Amino acid sequence: xxxxxxxxxxxxxxxxxxxxxxxxxxxxxxxxxxxxxxxxxxxxxxxxxxxxxxxxxxxxxxxxxxxxxxxxxxxxxxxxxxxxxxxxxxxxxxxxxxxxxxxxxxxxxxxxxxxxxxxxxxxxxxxxxxxxxxxxxxxxxxxxxxxxxxxxxxxx
Numbered sequence: 840x841x842x843x844x845x846x847x848x849x850x851x852x853x854x855x856x857x858x859x860x861x862x863x864x865x866x867x868x869x870x871x872x873x874x875x876x877x878x879x880x881x882x883x884x885x886x887x888x889x890x891x892x893x894x895x896x897x898x899x900x901x902x903x904x905x906x907x908x909x910x911x912x913x914x915x916x917x918x919x920x921x922x923x924x925x926x927x928x929x930x931x932x933x934x935x936x937x938x939x940x941x942x943x944x945x946x947x948x949x950x951x952x953x954x955x956x957x958x959x960x961x962x963x964x965x966x967x968x969x970x971x972x973x974x975x976x977x978x979x980x981x982x983x984x985x986x987x988x989x990x991x992x993x994x995x
Contacts, residue, residue, distance in 0.1 A: 869951070870948045873948055873954060873980070873985070874946045874948065874954070876984070876985050877946045877954050877956055877978050877985050878944070878946060878956075880899045880978070880984070880985050880986070880987070881899070881941060881944065881956065883895075883898070883899060884896050884898075884899040884939075885939050885940065885941060888936060888939040889938055889939055891930075891936050893922060893925050893926060893929070893930065893936075894922070896925070897918065897921070897922050897925070899986065899987055900918055900921065900986060900987045900988075900990070901918065901979065901981065901986040901987060901988045902918045902986075903917070903918055903988075904916065904917040904918070904919075905917070905988075906918045906921060906987075906988060906989075907988070907989045907990070908921045908924070908989075908990045908992075909989075909990065909991040909992070910990075910991070910992045910993065910994070911993075911994065921990075935964055935965060936962075937962035937963050937964040937965075937970070938962065938963045939960065939961070939962055940960070940961050940963075941958050941959065941960055941961075942958060942959045942961065943957075943958050943959045944956065944957070944958035945957050945958065949977075951980075952979060952980040953977065953978065953979055953980070954977075954978040954985070955975065955976070955977055955978070956974075956975070956976050956978060957973070957974065957975045957976075958973070958974060959971060959972070959973055959974075960972050960973070960974055960992065960994075970994060970995060971994065971995055972992055972993050972994030972995060973992070973993050974990065974991065974992040974993075975990075975991045975992075976989065976990045976991070977989040
């Protein structure tokens with residue numbers, strides 16, 4: 840390479856190094872979009888619950904026999920058994936669903952296709968009684984979108 844073209848070559852290498860990564864979307868932009876998508880799933884779950892729509896609520900979960908749900912010392916495996924557990928606990932005779940809300944919600948990316956969400960849940964039941972607890976859920980990006988693949992919830 841002639842000496843006169845060396846500075847131009849070095850300048851173009853420096854430009855690619857400095858500005859090249861800016862041509863693609865930064866990784867934090869993907870993480871922000873993923874966090875927003877996970878929060879949307881949780882918001883849709885709250886809305887479905889408050890409509891008394893358990894199937895709509897369960898749409899946020901992975902519809903698989905490998906879904907894991909831990910609560911109250913009980914392990915439930917599978918989407919259908921988890922739905923049945925919710926039905927028995929919240930729609931059975933003498934039971935009520937109440938009004939659900941989430942608070943102190945945090946979402947953390949664990950990789951390009953996995954996220955962790957943590958927070959507090961609260962059910963307001965008839966007569967103003969409140970039942971509260973904590974949850975940790977693991978989301979996975981699946982072909983149908985972000986879905987909960989593991990739920991560990993605790994309550995009072």
